[in-house]
Amino acid sequence: LSLFQGFLSFADLERADRFRFGQDxxxxxxxxxxxxxxxxRYVHxxxxxxxLIYSPSGQPTLAGAHTPPLKFSLSHSRDLVLYAFALxxxxxxxxxxxxxxxxxQAIAGAFFDPEEQQFLxxxxGADRGAVFFRLWSFKEAYLKARGLGLSTSMPRYSIGLPGPGRSRVVVSEDAHGPLSPPREWLIQSVEVHPEYLAAVAxxxxGWSLQFWEVSPPASGNGGES
Structure with a gap:
């Protein structure tokens, strides 16, 4: 753990210290x-x-200009962390x-739009949990890609209905003026583990995914792991 502490900025270390529980x-x-x-490894x-700088919604981005122009996102749930990188x-x-x-259904009432609530x-009942988590992961991945906050944006944006067996959804964003074509966003499910559902947007x-599994490097200094 001490190796990774050495990588963090002072602001990140302050943020880490604000967590109530040691595991968090x-x-x-x-x-x-x-x-x-x-x-x-990308920016050498x-x-x-x-x-790193943080948006009002808490999403990290690279400060300043970098070559290559790297975009990224991360998500953590229990014992699994996923990172996505794009140029x-x-x-x-x-x-x-x-x-x-x-x-x-109660959570959907707070965060999903009426059509999504009705669909769920x-x-x-036996399939509702899987469909809920599929829809949630699709929406959260999409909103992160758009740089939007989850709490205020979740009910406002509908991304289609990724029911059982549906692994891809295309969302068209309204054009920004008469000469601007609509922007399209692809949301795709990612199979990572039987107990998890994931999506990338x-x-x-026209893009495709490449997958790597990585493990934290050993510190080599006898520090806490």
């Missing part, structure tokens, strides 16, 4: 430290010299652990 603090240090390690800069194209990713027994209510429809 440890998870934050590991996920943000690993993010800096991965970014460093030491992890501790990566300068120039805005990207968002989300992963959700599906083992929680929740009041799915029509799903048989990016602008355009």
């Amino acid at each position: 603090r440890r998870d934050f240090i590991l996920t943000r430290g690993m993010l800096r390690v991965l970014i460093s 800069t030491a992890p501790e010299r990566i300068d 120039e194209t805005p990207v968002g990713i989300d992963v959700e652990f599906c083992g929680y027994d929740l009041d799915f 209510e029509s799903v048989p 990016a602008e355009g429809t």
